[in-house]
Amino acid sequence: MFFACIFVPDFPVEAIQRSEPKLRLQAVAILDGKVPLQKVFAQNEKARRGGVEPGIAKLEVEACGNIVLRSRSQLQEDLAHAALLDCAQSFSPRVEDIGCDTILIDLAGLESLFGPLPKIARDLARRASDLGLESNVAVASNPGTAVIAARGFSGVTFIPQGTESEQLGGLPIEVLFEAGQSLQIYDHSQQAEQILETLNRWGIRNLRSLAALPEVALSERLGQQGVRLQKLARGETFRTLKPVEPLLIFEEAIELEHPLVLLEPLAFLLGRLLEQLCARLNARALATQELRLKLELDSSCRDEETEQRFSGVSEGSRIFERILHLPVPLLDAKLFLKLIQLDLNAHPPGGPILKIHLRAEPVRPRAAQGGLFLPPSPEPEKLELTLARIAGIVGEDKFGSPALLDTYRANGFRMQRFVPDSHESLKNKSSDENNTAVTALRIFRPPMPVTVTLRDGSPAWIACHKRSEIQGEILWSAGPWRSSGDWWERESWSRDEWDIAVQAETEITLYRLVHDLLDGRWFVEGMYD
Amino acid sequence: MSLSPICTQFEMDRSSTFTFKKLPQLERFSALPKLAGITSASRLAARPALEMVSSGIHELDLVTGGIPRGCITEVCGAASSGRTSLLLSVLAASTQRNEVCALVDVTDALDPVSAQSAGVNFEKLLWVRCGSSPHKNSLSARNSCETKKDRFGRQSEGPVEQAVRVTDLLLQSGGFGLVIIDLGDVPVKLARRIPLTSWFRFQRAVENTPTVLFLITSVPCVQTCASLQLKLRASGKKLSAINCQLSAGSRDQEQSIPSHSLLLDGLQVEGELLRSRMERKPVQSVTRFSTKAVRAG
Incomplete structure (x- = not known):
């Protein structure tokens, strides 16, 4: 049985670099503490080479030269940790979370799925890198050895069974104590410091020296803690894994140092967050059907114009939220970005943005097989983008599929979201019915108010101010057809309908004339065509 | 050769x-x-024969051979000439073939009740109702087809411009079996203001695809880009017959009021083939078909 350990060195720095990838090329130091007493909490390798050490003050770091300083972000560390868990879960469900920067994975049975163990280790490192985390991966026959190797060796390490002591021997003794903290060997850190000090006094500098000490003598001097450490150094410990089941929450966030006013720079940040989100979903073989964008706004900077233009933010609230519903499960960061951009163009946030929060509701990916003989149908991804663009042109409520309502009221229909069903419709009519066209009505929206002269109770003359062609003697009329409804509600209606023929310039035109019995007005509702 | x-x-x-x-x-x-x-x-390689689909009206199919895929079909005619009846028939036939269809309704004139009576499957229909501006505080251009400026000085698009842009998007998106542009109530001067380049672009977009681009207008405006061009007019026989019937029965008050079905059932529509680029030349270029009333009077 083998175990893999993923360890992210300089985790606070990696978490920040994950949200700002351009910092990977620079020396970065993370500050922690209250202003102005901030001290260095973590730094990357370049900053370490530049002389930055943990615990030094901000002023001292600034004297070191070209060091990028960032405040410690608990939010980014939590998100990076969640991404690390996703990376591990994408390989095996048996995963133990032993620290914010360290994950243990049980590799039992994975060889038949993913190949030999060294390959699995390399794949793990690559997957973590895809998720924005540069990590060390070690595979060993027991969890303790895997953790020590991941902390001690950079890159990917594979330790064959029986060579643990030999492989770990050259590592400094400090690595053992750091790993011991992750594996919870000591009751408290003070105890660890005492043991480390003792070993230093004895001249024990690496694991080989510790492993070579006589076990009984070590037990007499350091107690059971010392024996456990020695077994760890020899690679002889074994513990059962405590698997965790992380919740399927996929969210990414970023806090901005300076508020964002324009939507264009926001797109860059959203693109990065969406890529991270999609990479995490992809690692878990999931897709999403709902995206929630939350923007924390700086309410103090809202001016009159924004107050007037944007009504998306309620008074006193600083959260602007948009929810994107997708018709089918999708996983395409570029498509999501375009959809969010189009949505934000239609509904801009009402002030400068301080924090961006994105959340994706995970669903199983779409499993569909296209048929050779199916009629043409738009691709869901392209269709969604097209519909979003159409919404930007004609408005959100002005497109979709009509659905008739159970009423005789005029315009008794509603618009519903257009989701073409790929299944064959059962509403096919026989070919005989197909070959007869109906006399269709073209609706005037809104109806044309007209002046009507009656003769013997029937319309005889019509005049419309808006359309000159609806004017003249009514050649003949059919009707009235009286209908009414909703009398039990405030919006009751009652009307008489007439079908009339009016002589146009050369030909006769047929209209539907309506007399509203409640307010006495006449109007032309449509034209038969 | x-x-x-x-x-x-x-x-x-x-x-x-x-x-x-x-x-x-x-x-x-x-x-x-x-x-x-x-x-x-x-x-040069020979152009492959066009695939034709039924318009849903047998008499019309006999003359035209059907509606060609990958081409622009234009139907023009005056008011009450049967254009919308043909449109709904084509739409119904297409949705019954389980194709996804789009209707770009420039003047927002579709009557869903008529469409359902014609047999249109709404689940397969994307209805885009042009004419309203998506931006708040901008002028609604619903009643006018012309482009206007709102009170902030921004130019709001007119329905015709919206329709051209929406059609562009739909054709570029692909996958639609039928895209219809309804320019039926658009004033002639505005319909003719659509640049010829737009029609050429649409023609190129649908070429070699299974999409039918169907257009109804008052007067021909697609010009040479249309592979099939039809002109419809209401046949005066039926209307004249009613007129005569009413004149003859004017003494009897009850007979002088025609019913809804008498007026709207069996209206004759005459279709004339103005242009066809099909291989097969039609034997005749004029046909007639009748329509039925949506409801019995």
Whole structure:
């Protein structure tokens, strides 16, 4: 049985670099503490080479030269940790979370799925890198050895069974104590410091020296803690894994140092967050059907114009939220970005943005097989983008599929979201019915108010101010057809309908004339065509 | 196969068979580096036969052979000439073939009740109702087809411009079996203001695709881009018959009021084929079909 350990060195720095990838090329130091007493909490390798050490003050770091300083972000560390868990879960469900920067994975049975163990280790490192985390991966026959190797060796390490002591021997003794903290060997850190000090006094500098000490003598001097450490150094410990089941929450966030006013720079940040989100979903073989964008706004900077233009933010609230519903499960960061951009163009946030929060509701990916003989149908991804663009042109409520309502009221229909069903419709009519066209009505929206002269109770003359062609003697009329409804509600209606023929310039035109019995007005509702 | 007289010449040899030999000019032209790789018109691949689909009206299909896929079909006619009846018939036939259809309704004139009576499957129909501006505080251009400016000085698009943009998006998106542009109530001057380049672009977009681009207008405005062009007019026979009936029965008050079905059932529509680029030339270019009333009066 083998175990893999993923360890992210300089985790606070990696978490920040994950949200700002351009910092990977620079020396970065993370500050922690209250202003102005901030001290260095973590730094990357370049900053370490530049002389930055943990615990030094901000002023001292600034004297070191070209060091990028960032405040410690608990939010980014939590998100990076969640991404690390996703990376591990994408390989095996048996995963133990032993620290914010360290994950243990049980590799039992994975060889038949993913190949030999060294390959699995390399794949793990690559997957973590895809998720924005540069990590060390070690595979060993027991969890303790895997953790020590991941902390001690950079890159990917594979330790064959029986060579643990030999492989770990050259590592400094400090690595053992750091790993011991992750594996919870000591009751408290003070105890660890005492043991480390003792070993230093004895001249024990690496694991080989510790492993070579006589076990009984070590037990007499350091107690059971010392024996456990020695077994760890020899690679002889074994513990059962405590698997965790992380919740399927996929969210990414970023806090901005300076508020964002324009939507264009926001797109860059959203693109990065969406890529991270999609990479995490992809690692878990999931897709999403709902995206929630939350923007924390700086309410103090809202001016009159924004107050007037944007009504998306309620008074006193600083959260602007948009929810994107997708018709089918999708996983395409570029498509999501375009959809969010189009949505934000239609509904801009009402002030400068301080924090961006994105959340994706995970669903199983779409499993569909296209048929050779199916009629043409738009691709869901392209269709969604097209519909979003159409919404930007004609408005959100002005497109979709009509659905008739159970009423005789005029315009008794509603618009519903257009989701073409790929299944064959059962509403096919026989070919005989197909070959007869109906006399269709073209609706005037809104109806044309007209002046009507009656003769013997029937319309005889019509005049419309808006359309000159609806004017003249009514050649003949059919009707009235009286209908009414909703009398039990405030919006009751009652009307008489007439079908009339009016002589146009050369030909006769047929209209539907309506007399509203409640307010006495006449109007032309449509034209038969 | 037609051969250019510049390139070849025919000669009658002694055995009375036609032979042709290359002229020296051809050899000289083909040797030019600028003309290398250019295929002569005589060697171009033959255009594949167009796939035709039913319009849903048998009489019309007999004349036109159906509606061609990958082409623009334009139907023009005056008010009450049966354009919308044909539109709904084509739409119903397409949705019943389980194709996804889009209707770009420039004047927001579709009556869903008529559409359902015609047999349109709404689940397959994307109805885009042009005419309203998506931006708040901007002028609604619903009643007018012209482009206007709102009070902030921004130019709000008119329904025709919206329709052109939406059609562009739909055609580029692909996958639609039928895209309809309803310019039926748009004033002639505005419909003709749509640049010819837009129609050429649409033609290129649907070419070699299974999409039918169907258009109804008051007057022909697609010009040469339309592969099939029909003109509809209401046949006066039915209306004249009612008129005569009413005149004859004017003494009897009850008979003088026609019913809804009498007025709207069996209206004759005359369709004339103005342009067709199909291989098969029609035997006749005029046909008639009748429509039925949505409801019995």
